[in-house]
Structure formats: structure tokens, C-alpha cells
Amino acid sequence: MLEFCQFGAGRIGAIHADNIALHSGATLRYVVDVNEAAARAMADKYGAQVVSTETALADRAVGAAIIASSTDTHADLIEAAARAGKAIFCEKPIDLSLTRVESCLEVAKEAGVPLALAFNRRFDPSFATLQRRLAEGEVGEVEMVCITSRDPAPPPIDYIKVSGGLFRDMMIHDLDMARWLLGEEPVEVAATASCLVDPAIAEAGDVDTALVTLRTASGRLCQISNSRRAAYGYDQRIEVLGSKGMLRAENHRPTTVEAATGDGVSRDKPLYFFLERYAAAYKAELDAFIDAVSSSTEPSPGGYDGHAALRLADAALQSFKEKRTVTLVW
Template identity: 65%
Template sequence: MLAFALLGAGRIGRLHAANIAAHPNARLAAVADAVPAAAEEVAARHGARTASVEDALASAEVDAVLIATSTDTHAPLIEAAAAAGKAILCEKPIDLDIARATAAVRAARAAGVALAVGFNRRFDASFASLKARLDAGAIGAPEIVAIASRDPAPPPLSYVEVSGGLFRDMMIHDLDMARWLLGEEPVEVHAMGSALVDPAIAAAGDVDTAVVTLRTASGRLAQISNSRRAAYGYDQRIEVHGSGGMLRAENLRPTTVELATADGFVRDPVLHFFLERYGPAYRAELDAFVTAVAAGSPPAPTGEDGLAALRLADAAQASLASRAPVSLADRTDGR
């Protein structure tokens, strides 16, 4: 039974708390949050105790920490948890600064503790099945990966202003997926972006609509399209074209029922947002982490995966600013 301390009891923290409490081989031992009332509510709901971060990390009853706090606290919490000898599952990104993120990953590696980064989309049943079939050679070698990821509406401006930008906050999931599916590391990034949804996002120095193209050394390509607005719901689709065919994973809907009348065909709308769309993926992510830690195996996605996705996000930001492709070989980032 892996005993967790949950650090962060906000929206995503509450989801993780419920998943830990429901897991047959995990237990929620302690909850810490900068807002005591939030920690108390989550702890009471799942039979845990509240604690300060320091007390939770010092506790002999805690085996692992799940970090679901604000991004600016991730790196120092990883380092503190590593020093305490705790296994770590941290929400993305590790940090908005690549050098700071690299230092945190190195600290975990030096301490010999397990570190996994919460790229939960790898654990979505459809995406995982697509990956398994791709690895089994169902379509030969991948040549083009196309990823569409569009939110139903933009987040509050207060969030945009501290998010690190669309590439580091939103597209970082898709950059990780592109690496995972291409099977090779991208060597070149070309980004274009606009503020078409909300002019206030442009005023905050960010974009809300973006297209990024990645190229690997062998010439494999990935194209990612992101938007902060999709009038029809949470749009999450992947297509991989290969030498022997194509694999595609479509949006999920509440049911597969379709109504056909003289007016045409009608289906359920797509699921509304990430909590509905990726609820099962978050549970599968936790299960994979618990299983790996129990077996003494490195959990995935690793800290290095987190760094690689952040490097791509940084390169996309640089490409957007320069209006030109960016070579990963030309960049230094504290590695």
C-alpha cells in the first residue's frame, strides 16, 4: 500500500485525492495546501490528515508525494521531496524555466527517487491503443503525426498572465504526445500563432491560436494545432500516417447513439472539458505510477520527458518571436 501526501488541494488536487483514495494499492495519508480550509475539506472527505509540506515530507508514513500545486512551486517541491526520499508524481510542467526544471530533475536523479511527470494523455485508452498498434507495426514507420487540441473556452486572464504562455501551458501536452508518437526526437520547430479569440490575451503577451510543425532528423513530421476556443466542446484528436496506412483516434462522446431523420444525422456533442475527457486517463496514470514504484521500476513519463517537452515549448516560443524555424541543436538550456 503506497501512502501519498497530496501537495495542493485545488481543482486538480481534488481529482487526484479521489483517485488515490479509490486505488486498491494506494492510500491518501496527508494533504497540504496554502489554503488550510482547502486541505481540511479534501482530507476530511478521504480520511486523511492535514499537514504542512514540511511535516508531510518528514513523515515516515508517507512513501510518495503527488504535487498538484501552482507551477512556480513544482521545482522546489520536487527537490524537497527528493531530499526526503519520497517517490514523486508531479503535474506538468516541472517549471517554466528550463534551467530550473533541469536542476529539479537532477536532484531527483541524484537522490535515487522515482520521478514521473503528469502527461496524462499518454494513458488515455484510445491514445494508448493507437500507440500500441503503432509500435506493433500496424502502419509501418510513422511519417506524419497530426494532433488537434482545442479548449472550449479560454481560461481567465489572470491565469493566462502567469501560465507561461500557450506553448508551455497548453501545447506542452501535445508536444509530449508528438515525441511519444514520432519515435524520434524533433530537431527543428516552426511555430505560428495569433490572438483570434480574445484581444486581452494578446495584450498579456500571449497567443490563443497556434500551429507548430516539428521535424525529426530522419524527416518525420508532426503538426499540432491549438485553440483556446472550440464552440463544439473539447476537441482532442490524433492521426498518425505511416508507410503502410493510418491510425486515428477521434473525440469521445457520452454515447455512440446517432439520430437520423429527414433533417440529417445528429450525434451527442463531444465531452465538455479535460476533467470529463481525461478522467479515466488520470486514474490510469496513477495506477501506472503506483505499479512502477511498487516494482522498483522507473515510472513514466520521466523527468527527462518533462524536460524534453519544455525544450520544445521554449523553441516554439522562440520560433514565434523570430518568425522562423528554430533548430534544437542551436539552443542551450542548462542541460
């Protein structure tokens, strides 16, 4: 039985706590959160205890730590958990500073503990199937990848102010997907962006609409389309063009019912919220982490993937600000 301590009892933390409870080989032992009421509610629900960071990490019965607290706490908690010998499952990003991420990864490496990054979209059943069939060569060599990721509405301005911006907060998921699907590291990044949804986002120093083009050393291309607004729902699509054909993963909808009448053909809008759209992915990613720890294998995606995605996000931001293509050496 793998016992967890969890940092963070908010929206994402609640998802992870539910998925621990659903796994026959795991249990939640401790909850740590600055919001004592939220921590108490979660602990009471799962028979856990509310304790301090020090108490949670000092308990040798605890084998793993979930870090689902605010971004500014991630790096410190990773280092503390690593030094305590805990396997670590951390929400993205590790930190908003590449230098801080690098020092954090070094601590985890020296401690010899597993570190998984919660890039949950790799575990979405549709996307995972697409990637598997791509790797099996069904459509030949990858030539172009198109990733569409658009939120139904922007998050609160207070969140945007501390999020690190669209490229580091929202697009970082798509940049990880791009690396995964391209099968090669992008060496050129070109970005353009605007603020078309809410002027308050621009006043907060961010953008809400962006396009990024990536190019690998062999010439493979990827285009990522992001927007903080899609009136029709949560838009999550992937298309990969290969030398022998194409693979595509479409939006998920509440039902598959389609109506055809004299007025036209209609069907349900895409699922509205990311917690609904990626419910299966959240469960699968934690199951994969538990399996990796239990079998003493390296979890994936890991710390390097978190670092690489942040490098691409920083390059995209630099490209946008400097109005030029940024070159990366890996």
C-alpha cells in the same frame, strides 16, 4: 500500502485524491495547501491530516508525494521531496525555466528517487491503444502525425498571466504526445500563432491560436493545431499516417447515438471539459505510478520527458517570436 502526502487541494488535486482512494494499494495520509479550507475539506473526505510541508516530508511512513500545487511551487517541492526520499508524481510543468528544471532533475537523480511527470494523455485508453498499435507496426513506418487540441473556451485571464503562455501551458501536452508518437526527437520546430479569441489574451502577452510543425532527423513530420476556443466542445483528435496505412483516434462523446432524418445526420458534440474527457487517463496514470513504485521500476513519462517537452515549447515560442524555424540538438 503506499502512503501519500499531497501538495495541492484544488481541481486537479481532487482528481488525484479520488484516484488514490480508488486504489487498493494506496492511501492519502497528508494534505498540504495554502488554502486551509480546501485542504481541510479534502483531508476530512479521505481521513487524512492537514499538516505543513515539513511535517509531511519528515514522516518516514510516507512513501510518495503528489505535487498538484501551483506551477511556481513544483521545483522546490520536487527537490524537498527528493531529499526526503519520497517517490514523486508531479503535474506539468516542472518549472517554466529550463535551467531550473535541469537543476531540479539533478537533485532527484542524486537522491535516487522515482520522478513521474503527469502527461496524462499518454494514458488515455484511445491514445494508448493507438500508440501501441503504431509501435507494433500495424501501419508501417511513421510518416506524418497530426494532433488537434482545442479548448471549448479560454481560461480566466488571471490564469493566463501566470501560466507561461499557450506553448508552455496548453501545447506542452501535445508536444509530449508528438515525441511519443513520432518515436524520434524533433530537430526542427516552426510555429505561427495569433490572438483571435479574446483581445485580453493578447494584452496579457499571450496567443490563443497556434500551429506548430515538427520535423525529426529522419524526416518524420508532425503538425499540432491548438486553439483556446472550439464552440462545439473539447476537441481532442490524433491521426498518424504510416507507410502501410493510418491510425486515428477521434473525439469522445456523451453517447454514440446518431440521428438520421430528412433534415440531416447528427450526433452528440464532443465532451465539453477536460476533466470528463480524460477521467480514465487520470486514473490510469496514477495506477501506473503506484505500480512502478511498488515494483521498483522507473515510472514513465519521467523527468526527462518533462524537460524535453519544455524544450520544444520554448523552441516553438522562439520560432513564433523570431519568425523562423528553430533547430534543436539532442
